[in-house]
Amino acid sequence: MDGYRIMVVDDEERIRRLVKDFLNKAGHIVIEAGDGEEAINRFMDDKNIDLIILDVMMPKFDGWEVLESIREYSRIPVIMLTARAEEQDELKGFRLGVDEYITKPFSPKILVARVEALLRRTHANESEVIEAGGVSIDKTAHRVMIEGNEIELSFKEFELLEYFIENRGKALSRETILNNVWNINYYGDSRTIDTHVKKLRSKLGEKGDIIKTIRSYGYKFEA
Secondary structure, three states: OOEEEEEEEOOHHHHHHHHHHHHHHHHOEEEOOOOOOHHHHHHHHOOOOOOEEEOOOOOOOOOOHHHHHHHHOOOOOOEEEOOOOOOHHHHHHHHHOOOEEEEOOOHHHHHHHHHHHHHHHHHOOOEEEEEEEEEEEOOOOOOOEEEEEEOOOOHHHHHHHHHHHOOOOOEEEEHHHHHHOOOOOOOOOOOHHHHHHHHHHHHHHHHHHHHHOOOOOOEEOOO
């Protein structure tokens, strides 16, 4: 399996180091976070993370709060790795959207095997390419093609175009776009949306007018 970017969130450094060593040996890149607040900030800043291994009992924000924040707008695979072995905790994890629940003590080799099995399932099931109006997006490769020619977009421009295509034909308010493309704690205004749409239209060239402005409301992607 090709190396993936995995965030390990645990307030115990020895646990992070142990998990990191085994994931590194398997060829994966590990990003560490020592508490819930750091985990949320790192995830918001790095949208290329492929999977999160998450402890429950942590300072600042616990694992449940981290999971709820992430699930507001992302379906990234999450594995709970925790000493809390009670049935109600496991059920709570699945109710909040966790994909796997592993209790401590654990086998690092089994953890890596379950990480890779979950990544295989996730990437096998996801739609890699979406297309509308001659514009196609390869989600996995993070590439945008217009009638066979690749164009370069920033990460946020890519996310914005992806959201437009997935919601093509729908009138989208600026507030809706902010809540879904930017993170839920983002305190921006309509100028942020308008600036990114302007840049995106410019990079789409002749296809730019596929993004229609709805006066005093927002935008619609019409293919």
